[in-house]
Amino acid sequence: MKKIKLLFLGGILSNFLIGQTPVSLNGSLSVQGNQIVNKNNTVVSFAGPSLFWSNTWWGGEDYYTKEVVSWVKSDWNATIIRASMGVEANGGYISDTTNKARVKVVVDEAINQGMYVIIDWHSHHAEDYKTQAIEFFKEMANTYGDYDNVIYEIYNEPLQISWSNVIKPYAEDVIEAIREIDSDNLIIVGTPTWSQDVDVASNDPITGYDNIAYTLHFYAGTHTQNLRDKAITALNNGIALMVTEWGAVNANGDGAVDETETNLWMDFLCDNNLTHCNWALNDKNEGASALVQGASTTGGWSQSDLTTSGNLVKDIVVNWCGGLATNQGEIQNNAINIVAYPNPLQENLTINLNSNNDSETLTITDTFGRVVWKHEKKNQSQLQINTSYLQAGTYFLEVANGIEIRTIKLIKK
Ligand code: MG
Numbered sequence: 001m002k003k004i005k006l007l008f009l010g011g012i013l014s015n016f017l018i019g020q021t022p023v024s025l026n027g028s029l030s031v032q033g034n035q036i037v038n039k040n041n042t043v044v045s046f047a048g049p050s051l052f053w054s055n056t057w058w059g060g061e062d063y064y065t066k067e068v069v070s071w072v073k074s075d076w077n078a079t080i081i082r083a084s085m086g087v088e089a090n091g092g093y094i095s096d097t098t099n100k101a102r103v104k105v106v107v108d109e110a111i112n113q114g115m116y117v118i119i120d121w122h123s124h125h126a127e128d129y130k131t132q133a134i135e136f137f138k139e140m141a142n143t144y145g146d147y148d149n150v151i152y153e154i155y156n157e158p159l160q161i162s163w164s165n166v167i168k169p170y171a172e173d174v175i176e177a178i179r180e181i182d183s184d185n186l187i188i189v190g191t192p193t194w195s196q197d198v199d200v201a202s203n204d205p206i207t208g209y210d211n212i213a214y215t216l217h218f219y220a221g222t223h224t225q226n227l228r229d230k231a232i233t234a235l236n237n238g239i240a241l242m243v244t245e246w247g248a249v250n251a252n253g254d255g256a257v258d259e260t261e262t263n264l265w266m267d268f269l270c271d272n273n274l275t276h277c278n279w280a281l282n283d284k285n286e287g288a289s290a291l292v293q294g295a296s297t298t299g300g301w302s303q304s305d306l307t308t309s310g311n312l313v314k315d316i317v318v319n320w321c322g323g324l325a326t327n328q329g330e331i332q333n334n335a336i337n338i339v340a341y342p343n344p345l346q347e348n349l350t351i352n353l354n355s356n357n358d359s360e361t362l363t364i365t366d367t368f369g370r371v372v373w374k375h376e377k378k379n380q381s382q383l384q385i386n387t388s389y390l391q392a393g394t395y396f397l398e399v400a401n402g403i404e405i406r407t408i409k410l411i412k413k
Helices: 002-007 010-017 022-026 066-075 098-113 126-144 163-179 198-202 225-236 259-271 308-318 320-327
Strands: 030-032 035-037 047-051 080-086 116-122 150-153 187-189 212-219 241-247 276-281 338-341 348-353 359-366 371-378 382-386 393-400 405-412
Touching: 035 338, 047 066, 047 116, 047 308, 066 098, 080 098, 080 241, 080 276, 098 116, 098 126, 116 126, 126 150, 126 163, 163 187, 163 198, 198 212, 198 225, 212 225, 225 241, 225 259, 259 308, 259 320, 276 308, 308 320, 338 405, 371 382
Parallel strands: 047 080, 047 276, 080 116, 116 150, 150 187, 187 212, 212 241, 241 276
Antiparallel strands: 030 035, 338 348, 348 382, 359 371, 359 393, 393 405
């Protein structure tokens, strides 16, 4: 009887029963071209909540508990969580280092649960606290650099300041310090205008380091297609993005949930394999909060403990990208899974083909629809093409398996 009941208990529990977690399935994450891939070079995206500012006496710090982390893993099917360590504001890390202990509670439990976890330097003026950022991230890298779970986010939301003259030099110094200790874990870099100007960063990307991605933030009540267009520009320029924070409400964190625009964004994130964390797992009386005021700080929340936003977000996370989360690291039957890099093209284009299909047809066409390259995949997992014969312009790599077609836009400069 017991056995039969267990069969009805969904993917997450069966994964748990056989000892699999998001991190055991996917291992270390890395950046290939404009995509984030797992240990098998498969494109992946993860979904979960972001905790609120950790600042002392702000209220959000109460939810930095191991019970909350384990609850969102088991009840929300969250594969990632973000710890947002307040820096310069009242009660933040600069004046109160107990914030670091709060972050470590979350990171330690995420590692225990096999989830990915973002250590976020939650600041709007990080360039003014670079010395402290370097000291903090060196400690985090020494403590956690060997864990595949950990992602460093070194600048939450820069204001309207220069990418090339302020943010990029700050980021390079912090990255250098982290990379002296931890050579590989993902590092996410904030972009100008509250992490919206990813297109600006993509015109002058950080070079010389592996596994660097860039922050895109949006609030669905405020930001619409023109911000998605900026993200497309950045992806086409070849940088990888991560949505470390987004809201279903207005950019000030308040207002009503915009479900229509949220769904447009979620389709966009799923289509482009963008990992995301929702702002915020907190009970403050504002639209973005996932929890109603006074909700338990040890999880166990029912539907009535979640706000309108919280219920929508939980539904998104549980079902992320068609159930992708529960299958992360396993390749779904017949689904095309492809990554092509570098993009924009250099001499050689590498194409990783990760699906279970024995045969797939690959073509590259120009903007007139003329086929400039064609290949039949036969049990290959990786191809390399010399593209030096292509003239500058836009091309489309299409992969078809008889059931679905995937298209990737390629740029030759
Ligand atoms: Mg490492």
